[in-house]
Amino acid sequence: MNINATLVLQSIAMMIFVWFCMKFLWPPLIKAMDERRERIAEGLAASDRAEKELESAKTEVDRQIREARDKAGEIVDQATQRHSQLVDQAREDATAERKRQVTAAEADIAQAANQAREELRAAVANLAVLGATKILEREVDANTHRELLDKLIAEI
Numbered sequence: 001m002n003i004n005a006t007l008v009l010q011s012i013a014m015m016i017f018v019w020f021c022m023k024f025l026w027p028p029l030i031k032a033m034d035e036r037r038e039r040i041a042e043g044l045a046a047s048d049r050a051e052k053e054l055e056s057a058k059t060e061v062d063r064q065i066r067e068a069r070d071k072a073g074e075i076v077d078q079a080t081q082r083h084s085q086l087v088d089q090a091r092e093d094a095t096a097e098r099k100r101q102v103t104a105a106e107a108d109i110a111q112a113a114n115q116a117r118e119e120l121r122a123a124v125a126n127l128a129v130l131g132a133t134k135i136l137e138r139e140v141d142a143n144t145h146r147e148l149l150d151k152l153i154a155e156i
Contacts, residue, residue, distance in 0.1 A: 125149040 128149050
């Protein structure tokens with residue numbers, strides 16, 4: 001066989017093989033590559049969207065944390081104010097109760113002092129009558145002398 005005929009036949013076979021590949025093999029391969037390219041592009045776009053959503057979520061979380069801290073600070077301030085109010089109210093109540101107890105004690109003391117004075121006056125009157133009876137060695141009218149002694153005690 002001649003080398004030229006072999007070369008021509010191999011060239012024709014190669015052309016048929018290239019035509020067959022281009023007609024039947026290339027379209028599915030190109031289609032598969034295009035689909036893969038689209039999926040990769042969609043994945044990258046989804047990744048970008050997810051990254052943006054993550055950033056916005058981080059921003060939202062930071063905002064909510066700031067709001068929560070501010071609210072917690074306000075609650076602490078309110079609790080401190082309420083504590084101060086309660087302490088002041090308790091102090092005022094204690095002062096009022098102390099004044100009431102002091103007033104009641106002073107009234108009790110005054111009443112006890114008056115009662116002691118009356119008992120002392122009665123005892124002095126009895127002693128005076130007894131003393132006058134002893135001095136006079138006779139019975140003295142107790143009611144008459146009691147009136148005189150009461151007048152004397154009232155002057156004292």
